[in-house]
Amino acid sequence: MSELEIEQLIANSKANEKIAIKLFEIEKEVLASKSCDELLQRLLNSIKQKFNITSITLLLVEPTPISYLFNEQLQSTWQHRHSTKISFEQLQAFHPDDKPFLTNKLDNLPSAIPNDLLIQSQSIALIPLILEGQLFGSLLFSDRDKNRFSNELGTFHLEQLAAKVSLCLSNVLIREQLEYMAHYDRLTGVANRRLMEVCIAEELVRQHRYGAPFSLLFIDCDKFKQVNDQHGHDCGDKVLAYIATKLQGLIRDNDRCFRYAGDEFVVVLANQNHQEAGLAAKRLSQFFINNPMPYQDKVLSVTITCGVATSDGKRSMSELLKEADTHLYQLKNTRQQALV
Secondary structure, three states: HHHHHHHHHHHHHHHHHHHHHHHHHHHHHHHHHOOOHHHHHHHHHHHHHHOOOOOEEEEEEOOOOOOOOOHHOOOOHHHHEEEEEOOOOOOHHHHHOOOOOEEEHHHOOOOOOOOOOOOOOOOOEEEEEEEOOOOEEEEEEEEEEOOOOOOOOHHHHHHHHHHHHHHHHHHHHHHHHHHHHEEEEEOOEEOOHHHHHHHHHHHHHHHHHHHHOOEEEEEEEOOOHHHHHHOOOHHHHHHHHHHHHHHHHHOOOOOEEEEEEEEOOEEEEOOOHHHHHHHHHHHHHHHHHHHOEEEEEEEEEEOOEEOOOOOOOOHHHHHHHHHHHHHHHHHHHHHHHHHO
C-alpha cells in the first residue's frame, strides 16, 4: 500500500469517526425525549445542525401500516408542519431493497415528493424508517450542494441512522400509545372517566381559590338499547362515535367532553352558571334532533338527554355527578309521562 493510500485510509477513518460521534450525540438527545413531538423536533434539529443539512422533512405512509403509529389525535401542529403524507407504493418505489435513496438528478424525481420540499435543493437523500419489518416512513434530507448526495456515495452511516431513528420512534410512540389508551376512549376518541375525575378535581380547586363557577352536563343517548337491538352493535358503536364527535365540535375550547360509561357522556363547562349550562344543554339536545346520523343509505334518529348540575363549591365530585344524573332521569320520566 502506498503512502498516499495510507493517508487516504487514515483520513477516511477520521471522517468516519466524526460521523459516528455525531450519530451517537443525536441518539443521546432523542433518547431523552418524553414525547413523539419532542423526539421529532430534537431529531430533525439535531441532524440539521450537526450535519449542516439544508432541510429535513418526515414522510409518513398514509394510511400507516402500523396501528399505533402517529395517532392523529396526538399529532401536534409542529408534527403536521414538518411531516408529509405519502402512499406506501410511492415510498416503496424509493426503497425497494429497504436501502437509502440518494440522487442529485432532481429533474427525474417522481411526483410523489411535492415541489415545495425541493425548493433550492440540488441533491436529496431518503432514509427509510422500518418497524416490525414494515416500511412506515422516510426522512427526506435535501441540500443546496449538488455533490452532497448522489447514488455514487456509500450509505452505511445513513443506514445506521435509519435503524437508530426507527427504534427511538418505536419506543416513544409505544409509550405515547399506552398513555393515550390509559386516558382516552379508543372507540369515541374522547377522554375517559379517569381524566374526567382529574378535570373536575381541578375545577373544584379553581373554584375554591378564585370563586370561578363551573357546571356539569350528564348526557345519555336516548333509546340506545333499541339501536343495538334493531341495527346491531356495530351501528351502536357508530352512534357513540357520532355523538362524541359532535359534542366535541359543539362545546367551547375550554370545555371538556368525557365518555363516562356505556352510552353516557359528561361535559364539564368551565365558568358556566346554572342558567348558562341549561342553555348549553338545550342547544346540544336540539342539534341532534335537527341532525340525524347518516347511516348506510339512510339517516338514523339519534337524540340525547342532558342533566345539569352546577357546583356551589361545597359538594363533592360524586355529589355533582349524582345530581346531574338525577336531573337527566327526571327529564326522561317527564318526557315519557307526556307521551302517555
